[in-house]
Amino acid sequence: MTEKPKTDDAMTIRQMCDAYAVTPRTLRFYESKELLFPIRQGTRRLFTKADRARLKLILRGKRFGFSLEDIRQVLDLYDRDGSNQAQALRTYEIARARLAQMESQRAELDVAIAELKVELLAGEAMLATLPRAAE
Amino acid sequence: MTEKPKTDDAMTIRQMCDAYAVTPRTLRFYESKELLFPIRQGTRRLFTKADRARLKLILRGKRFGFSLEDIRQVLDLYDRDGSNQAQALRTYEIARARLAQMESQRAELDVAIAELKVELLAGEAMLATLPRAAE
DNA sequence: CGTTACGCTGACGTTAACGTCAACCTCACT
DNA sequence: AGTGAGGTTGACGTTAACGTCAGCGTAACG
Numbered sequence: 022m023t024e025k026p027k028t029d030d031a032m033t034i035r036q037m038c039d040a041y042a043v044t045p046r047t048l049r050f051y052e053s054k055e056l057l058f059p060i061r062q063g064t065r066r067l068f069t070k071a072d073r074a075r076l077k078l079i080l081r082g083k084r085f086g087f088s089l090e091d092i093r094q095v096l097d098l099y100d101r102d103g104s105n106q107a108q109a110l111r112t113y114e115i116a117r118a119r120l121a122q123m124e125s126q127r128a129e130l131d132v133a134i135a136e137l138k139v140e141l142l143a144g145e146a147m148l149a150t151l152p153r154a155a156e
Numbered sequence: 157m158t159e160k161p162k163t164d165d166a167m168t169i170r171q172m173c174d175a176y177a178v179t180p181r182t183l184r185f186y187e188s189k190e191l192l193f194p195i196r197q198g199t200r201r202l203f204t205k206a207d208r209a210r211l212k213l214i215l216r217g218k219r220f221g222f223s224l225e226d227i228r229q230v231l232d233l234y235d236r237d238g239s240n241q242a243q244a245l246r247t248y249e250i251a252r253a254r255l256a257q258m259e260s261q262r263a264e265l266d267v268a269i270a271e272l273k274v275e276l277l278a279g280e281a282m283l284a285t286l287p288r289a290a291e
Numbered sequence: 292c293g294t295t296a297c298g299c300t301g302a303c304g305t306t307a308a309c310g311t312c313a314a315c316c317t318c319a320c321t
Numbered sequence: 322a323g324t325g326a327g328g329t330t331g332a333c334g335t336t337a338a339c340g341t342c343a344g345c346g347t348a349a350c351g
Contacts, residue, residue, distance in 0.1 A: 050339060064299055085268050106286045113279045120272050127265050130258060133220045137255050144248045151241045185309060199329055
């Protein structure tokens with residue numbers, strides 16, 4: 022039993038779009054970039070459960086700010102051999118590097134926010150000196 | 157006295173590049189986008205004190221994540237009439253909007269960082285289960 | 292059999308902020 | 322006159338992640 026991972030759960034491109042809030046163009050684009058591998062029924066694409074799993078990872082990766090290329094590499098590693106420790110380690114390293122980037126970016130953002138707040142205070146002070154034309 | 161804001165302090169493009177760590181292309185690009193207005197000595201550009209002040213603001217704006225177009229608008233307002241309260245107010249509003257963006261971005265980044273950290277912990281756990289091929 | 296829905300494949304367009312030539316000028320020397 | 326440094330103006334290239342056609346197929350409905 023449980024021996025039927027065939028096309029039981031295949032979804033059309035439109036169903037995918039509705040389910041994941043992406044455009045057809047996006048899905049085709051991801052396929053062209055080898056991020057997704059929908060099967061074909063004639064000329065049409067059918068997205069399997071595996072594709073949906075990958076798409077979820079892709080969208081998550083994007084939220085993290087990974088580039089599609091980064092994401093592709095990680096997906097490749099998962100696909101090729103999920104139980105290879107060298108590859109798992111590589112994935113881990115990529116993620117760690119990205120985390121470092123994000124934390125650095127956040128630090129810069131914090132500085133910029135602080136500076137901008139100072140500017141705003143100065144701006145408010147200036148505005149207060151010339152409150153003419155009070156309707 | 158103090159009546160000579162002529163070309164006393166004009167700088168060549170190369171001097172500007174060295175002073176502000178930008179390329180000539182960048183300065184010419186900024187001029188084409190009407191962010192800078194270097195005077196001409198024959199065909200060559202000479203950047204005045206005013207240009208340097210603007211460039212500093214531009215670079216600062218970029219650190220804040222403003223687009224060049226945003227920056228141009230603000231510079232225009234300053235230039236046109238620095239003491240116009242309506243314009244100062246507009247500048248203030250632009251900056252406030254940008255600050256809101258930045259804080260929202262920071263919040264998202266925080267979430268993404270937190271999530272990614274969770275993933276990393278999971279990754280570490282997984283790596284720990286298969287510590288084969290030591291060394 | 293006509294139309295409507297859905298899908299497919301190119302292929303060019305978009306946005307930002309410059310990078311990267313190529314071809315030319317033009318001083319200051321030597 | 323030659324040469325080298327530094328400058329100028331086009332104008333096309335780059336990167337990411339799709340958007341936006343145009344033109345075509347095909348499958349079901351009425």
